[in-house]
Amino acid sequence: MSNKDNHERAFEPCVLSQTKIIETIMENSQDTIYFKDKDSRFLFNSRAHVFQFGLEDPRALIGKSDYDLYPRIFADSARRDEEEIMRTGQPIIGRIERWVKDDGDVVWFSASKYPLYDDDGQILGTWGTTRDITDLKKTEKELELVNREYEVLNNKLKELSVIDELSGLYNRRHFYDTLSKTMKIFSRVRSRGYASSFSLLLIDIDDFKYINDEYGHVFGDIAIRHVAQLLRSHTRLSDYVFRYGGDEFAIILPDTDIKGAQELGERLRRTISGTPLTRDNHEITLEISLGTATFDEQVDAMDIVQQADQKLYEAKNNGKNQVC
Incomplete structure (x- = not known):
């Protein structure tokens, strides 16, 4: 068998x-x-x-x-x-x-x-x-809530990755990313026969080392936040304001020629010098120097940064508290 x-x-x-x-x-x-x-x-x-x-x-x-x-x-x-x-x-x-x-x-x-x-x-x-x-639906709802929390957290992390903690402005890394993207956009615009451009402001708080030495680093931080707030509140929504480093700031100004950049720079200079800080019942006036540059035929982002930096250097050498 x-x-x-x-x-x-x-x-x-x-x-x-x-x-x-x-x-x-x-x-x-x-x-x-x-x-x-x-x-x-x-x-x-x-x-x-x-x-x-x-x-x-x-x-x-x-x-x-x-x-x-x-x-x-x-x-x-x-x-x-x-x-x-x-x-x-x-x-x-x-x-x-x-x-x-x-x-x-x-x-x-x-x-x-x-x-x-x-x-x-x-x-x-x-x-x-x-x-x-x-029970499955409850779990799905809980997962949905968790995913929303993760989304909020991820957005916060993304924000933190481009925001300077002290000033609340965009940070240096985001400055170069934004500048490169802006250059690409306006290069395409120019290639289509339009004359539109953008400008860059580099800004430095005058005598910031003296402020730190005289009033302390805590007050120095207050001064940076003060200037940051004034820069942000006196620029357009379309402008990008950055803390470039230390006591330096940068502003990218879309659709703005060199004349417009210099006029804005002058308004910002007067606003900051006309809005003193108070410490121990004493008013402390802050002043800034500004350098300007406008996108023309620059190929690299560093070219326009160097031009604005050179103008900032001239403003410092010519007595500070001015726009060049």
């Missing part, structure tokens, strides 16, 4: 009647199971189905409909589904349903609904199964 014959002889399946199989499923399935007639009245229900209404006997729902158990909006939606299934003979798989109970609790279902046929193949109603996915 072959091994195959031994295997087949040894296997003796336990034969269950269809009635017993159905009873086992209807009594023990954690998913709800129901059968309905053409008027959406229950014909047959699993024990899990009646449990969700606080009932014990599956026969308690026979002859009832969703209108006896659920809010009208829920029952209306279910009825529309069942009418569509009976009309087309097509099932609806994985429908997500939301049941708001009388006590305000929300239950979520994943429902699959099918046509119910008689012995002659005629549709006599519908049947379906539902799975309670409330």
Whole structure:
């Protein structure tokens, strides 16, 4: 006798009647199971189905409909589904349903609904199964909240990566990134025959070392924040203001020629010298020197920076507190 014959002889399946199989499923399935007639009245229900209404006997729902158990909006939606299934003979798989109970609790279902046929193949109603996915929905909501928190955190980290902590302005690294991008934009504009350009201001607080030595580094930090706030509040929304380093600042001015840059520089110089700081009831006047440059045919970002830096150097050598 072959091994195959031994295997087949040894296997003796336990034969269950269809009635017993159905009873086992209807009594023990954690998913709800129901059968309905053409008027959406229950014909047959699993024990899990009646449990969700606080009932014990599956026969308690026979002859009832969703209108006896659920809010009208829920029952209306279910009825529309069942009418569509009976009309087309097509099932609806994985429908997500939301049941708001009388006590305000929300239950979520994943429902699959099918046509119910008689012995002659005629549709006599519908049947379906539902799975309670409330815990899954709660988890999804929690994950959504966590993802939003991560998004806020990531945006904050991105912001911190380009913001100078002391002044609240953009930092030096972001300055060079922005300058390079601005040069590319205006290079394309010029290549199309337009004369538009942008300018750069480099700014230095005059005698900042004296301020630190005389009043201390804490006051020096206050002076940097003071100047930063004035620069930001007296420039356009389209301008980019940076703390370039130490007591140095930079401003990128889109659509601004050299004359416009010098005029703005002069306004900023007067604003800062006219807005003194107070320490121990004494007013301390800050002054700045500014160098200007305008994008023309420079290929490298350092070219325009060096031009503005050279002008700043001239302003310092010519007596400070001026624009060059």
